[in-house]
Amino acid sequence: MSFVLPSLTINARRIVHPTLLLRSSMSTGNLHVVSTPEAPAAIGPYSQAIKAGGFIFVSGCIPLVPSSMEVVKGGIKEQTAQALANLRAIVTASGSEIDRVAKTTVFLQSMNDFADMNEVYAGFFGSHKPARSAVEVARLPRDVLVEVECIVLAP
Template identity: 50%
Template sequence: MEKQIINTTNAPAPIGPYNQSVKTGNLLFVSGQIPLDPVSNELVKSGIQDETHQVMKNLQAILTEAGASFKNVVKTTIFLTDMNNFAQVNEVYGSYFTGDYPARETVQVSGLPKGVDVEISVIATL
């Protein structure tokens, strides 16, 4: 099965040897996004809720570039450096979906790129 690379300038450029997303068949695999503002290239550091909103906006930009939306998301993975932030992240995350929620796991990790507190990746159908 062929794969198609999908990137957008409306989300942060990759900071390593990967792409923002890869489409294969009717599936879209979106790399983990961190709270990096694509315009200023600065990290959002004004609290976990603002950070999570930026992550979701970055994901949304990539989904849009691929012709999808959060309605197409079937699986997400949330990485947190502190599980005490779970409720606040969950509240923001949930506001981007309309009730038909995807499958998900949330895990606490010891560190994330650029020292951020949250990273989220998604898989969507097209």
């Protein structure tokens, strides 16, 4: 029995589905932890990001101010801006850049906040438009309004 997972082509290079790469990297011990004081420390048993198989998997970023570990004051716009600033700090610490983000997932406490989140998100990414999913969830850590995770091409 055999099966084929989808792959994608970027800059004429074939890249295998990230799930296979992660499994492959785990089996050979090629996982590299990314950590930076420029983003909030993990508030659980996870890493800020992991480099594996040509990708960087950035854990969900919530709108904590790194220096205080407190939720940024304000509504969805301020929280989205802080979550994305934290994401940028981790991507930069990994040696990559925001324009190499391939996919984001945005978790919203309420889809009523989608338009305001989207306005801040669009300004953050500018002309770069990574693939994105946005989902409403029942609750987020620290009762924040938004959380953003991403998959980035490693340099």
